[in-house]
Each structure stands twice: as C-alpha cells, then as structure tokens.
Amino acid sequence: MTHSISNDLNLIESKKIQLISIIAQVYNLDLLEEIEHLILNTKTDWWTTISKSDQSAIDEGLDDIKAGRLITHNQMQQNFNQRYKDL
Secondary structure (H helix, E strand, O other), X not given: OHHHHXXXXXXXXXXXXXXXXXXXXXXXXXXXXXXXXXXXXXXXXXXXXOOHHHHHHHHHHHHHHHOXXXXXXXXXXXXXXXXXXXX
C-alpha cells in the first residue's frame, strides 16, 4: 500500500512540474485566467483521492465505532506500554 501511495505521489509531482512548464509558455491572458479559475474552483472530494484499501480501512473503523468496539487513548497507551515494556 505504501509503495502505491509513493508511486501516486511521484506521478502527481511529475505531472505538476509538466503543467508548470506548459503554463509558463502561455501568453494568453484569457487562457491563464481560465486555468486559474479551473484550479481555484475545482473542489476535489478527498475520499475519491485515496485508495480503495484506505477507503475500506476507514469504513471498517467507522463500523467499529458504531458497534462500540473502541478503547480510550489511555487504554491504548497502557496496552502499548505493557506490550513493549522491554524496549
């Protein structure tokens, strides 16, 4: 999963650099304003930007909350400290 996220981020960064290079060569004010408008007014739902496995993990966590399968932060710290007390 981490490898896929890393690849996605690399692809996004590469695409942004490519677009910056293309935009830098544009001398049409109307076109530049349209690009600006498109970028500023595009609302991306973060849910659609994450992987299906991340979506499933979030859904599973929400199901756990609804079912009452939770522990407090203090309980988690105690469990962690007990499990890794020798470190």
